[in-house]
Amino acid sequence: MIDILTQFDKSSNTIDYSLEKTEFLNISKHRDVWDISSISNIFGYIIVNKYLKILGNDENFGIKWANGIYEKYYDANSLLVAYDIFGGLFVIKDYHSGGEQIWYFAPDTMNWENLKITYHNFVKWICTDEFSLFYSDFPIEYVINNSIQIEEDGVLLIYPYLWSKEYKIATPTINVVPFRELFELNRDMYIQLN
Numbered sequence: 001m002i003d004i005l006t007q008f009d010k011s012s013n014t015i016d017y018s019l020e021k022t023e024f025l026n027i028s029k030h031r032d033v034w035d036i037s038s039i040s041n042i043f044g045y046i047i048v049n050k051y052l053k054i055l056g057n058d059e060n061f062g063i064k065w066a067n068g069i070y071e072k073y074y075d076a077n078s079l080l081v082a083y084d085i086f087g088g089l090f091v092i093k094d095y096h097s098g099g100e101q102i103w104y105f106a107p108d109t110m111n112w113e114n115l116k117i118t119y120h121n122f123v124k125w126i127c128t129d130e131f132s133l134f135y136s137d138f139p140i141e142y143v144i145n146n147s148i149q150i151e152e153d154g155v156l157l158i159y160p161y162l163w164s165k166e167y168k169i170a171t172p173t174i175n176v177v178p179f180r181e182l183f184e185l186n187r188d189m190y191i192q193l194n
Contacts, residue, residue: 004034004123008046011127018044020057034120036081036092048126051085051135051143061153061179069180073187081119083179085155086138086162087186092119107186108137108162110193138162142174153179161189 008015020043039046040063043056055063063081070080070089079095087107093099102115102122117125125131139158157177160166 004039007124007127012129013049013126013131015126016047018056018058020044034123036079036119039119039123040081046123046126048131049135049140049143051138051140052082052126052131053084054082054123054126055080066179069183073184081122083155084135085143086158087155087182089183090115090122105186105190108167110163110186110190139172139174146176155179155182157182157185163189163193 008017020041039054040056043054044058044062045056046054048054055066057063058065063079066080066083070078070091075091075093077094077096078099079092080089081092081102082090084090087105089105091103091105093101093103100118102117102119104113104115105111106113115122139156142156154176155178157175158167159173
């Protein structure tokens with residue numbers, strides 16, 4: 001467990017977290033603490049660069065809360081493990097059937113993309129410079145300059161939408177909305193566009 005915190009501290013990314021169960025800090029090095037069960041039980045949440053939230057055991061806005069919303073509208077066989085402030089979803093498809101690959105719902109394309117990494121590698125990836133490059137086409141400056149509570153359920157509704165042609169040429173209007181609102185809007189748009 002201390003290995004994870006060391007990786008977070010060494011990362012060039014800003015990684016904030018709520019550590020819920022400090023008794024797990026001294027878990028044996030032989031145990032894989034980079035797995036979903038360990039991360040989601042030990043942490044309330046993990047926030048990366050103010051725009052990615054890895055879901056943990058937070059009572060109000062944790063993995064159970066988010067999956068209650070996700071399963072209602074998408075796939076009860078998959079597991080939502082993280083989301084970003086722009087409306088992106090990180091999901092292990094077919095999790096309850098043994099699936100391991102992380103898929104990303106990209107709000108700038110309105111498509112699902114297989115990241116071809118496991119949860120274990122996903123948590124390690126957030127500590128790398130590659131993570132920041134993944135978000136290079138998103139309005140990061142707005143997130144940096146404003147105090148948005150992703151620890152709770154604040155996300156950004158951006159108009160023109162990230163996936164639209166107009167977004168590339170217009171100055172967007174950005175509002176903070178609850179996760180459920182953006183989630184439902186993106187789901188509806190995804191259905192219409194596909």
